[in-house]
Amino acid sequence: MSRQLGRTIVIANPAARSGKGAHAAEFVRRYFEAHSSATDTFQMQLTHAPGHAQYLAAQAIEADTVIALGGDGLINEVVNGLMQIPTTYRPTLAVIAMGSGNDFARTLGSAINDPKSALTEIMMGTTKQLDLGVLDKGTPEEKYYIETLSFGLDAAIAIDTTNRRAANTHQRGAALFATSGLKIMSKAHHGWAFNASYCDATGNKKEISGREIIFAVQQGVSYGGGFQVTPKADPSDGLLDLCYNCSLPIVPNTLRLFGLARLGKHTRSRHLVFDQLTHLDIYFPEEIPPGQIDGEKIPQQKHHSIDVAPAVLKVIAPRNATDSLKLSAL
Known part of the structure; x- marks a missing residue:
């Protein structure tokens, strides 16, 4: 109707x-x-x-x-x-x-x-109530996002694809993301030092640190034109989905991870950790990595906070999406 x-x-x-x-x-x-x-x-x-x-x-x-x-x-x-x-x-x-x-x-x-x-x-369609992610809540730099936020190699690739689109490259979507990845990989395989703490889905506080090449805090499933970095993400569950590397894979394995992520098949990798959260603080003690929010560049700074804003936006979704997504209907 x-x-x-x-x-x-x-x-x-x-x-x-x-x-x-x-x-x-x-x-x-x-x-x-x-x-x-x-x-x-x-x-x-x-x-x-x-x-x-x-x-x-x-x-x-x-x-x-x-x-x-x-x-x-x-x-x-x-x-x-x-x-x-x-x-x-x-x-x-x-x-x-x-x-x-x-x-x-x-x-x-x-x-x-x-x-x-x-x-x-x-x-x-039918109207759904969706969450949003919030970067640096309560500061002059506060910004909402509806799909993706990440720091590191994936963000560097996303920024490069944006620049190449502006230069009218003929590549699109995943092909553009992949070729940007090959271009940037050799410069970024060393990773970026980080310290982070977050509240998980059960309210427990967790602290993590290391050198990251992938650190994605997702509201939705994918980035880069269909790379399913958090394939189980539900944009209406009141949680953000986290994916980060707990060890530094060698370059060929990093390339393989991105290839698997195209189909959401990377979730069993020993190099990656997945979790869900409501709030996260992250600090970069050394070099600040590139960051992207819904594919656009984030101004570089040492510290960021990330929060979920539950059920704040009504969105019209296709009716046939209800079976594949656990979206909260009004």
Whole structure:
């Protein structure tokens, strides 16, 4: 049964996927103009610069639904804008994924780079209540994330893929992530020293330290265009999923780990630890590793805190995703 989206704003990045975002935005505009009963009101807002999507979303206090059309970076901006709106008035988020990685759409079970199918899923979808991750809560640098946060080799690769996309490489998704990995691996195999403490799912405090090349604190399943770093992550369970290396594998084994992670088959590796948590503090006593949040670079600093914000955002998900994801329905 088709839904009614109420007062609807589409925030679209026309430059997404080498300009295909503009064509997708035009398709969506024509759809809503032809199906006026699908919304009470409809606005199409195009972004022009980094940070613009967050600004537009923060102004959407009178909207019922905000549709983010673009890649994971745009979705992250829209989420951070929506979180500036008080809970009572916060619009429901919907996503039309038009990016290179599209990792949040993968976790949600949504169509990727297919605006017609994504729009159908929105109109036929169901509303879910999702958690968010929060980086450096309560500080001027506070930032929410909806899918992925990591420090180390994986973050360096994610940042490199972003830079290469900006340079209009023809590679996309996992292929782009893999070739960036080969480029960076030789420089980063020594790892980065860290000390961390966290509260696990049962409330116990744990302390860990070592040299990390992979340190991911995930809200969703994947990063890098489908690498399932935490394949059991549930974005509505009130927990963040942790994956980090407890020993330093040699370069060939590191490459193999990333290959296995493509299918979520790395979870039995003796080099990796998996856990769930509600809060984490991490400190880098030596060189600060690269960090990424939903695929975008994190400003480098010695200490970060990471928290979960449970059930703070309503999201429209495809109905067929309910079987594969343990998402909390409203």
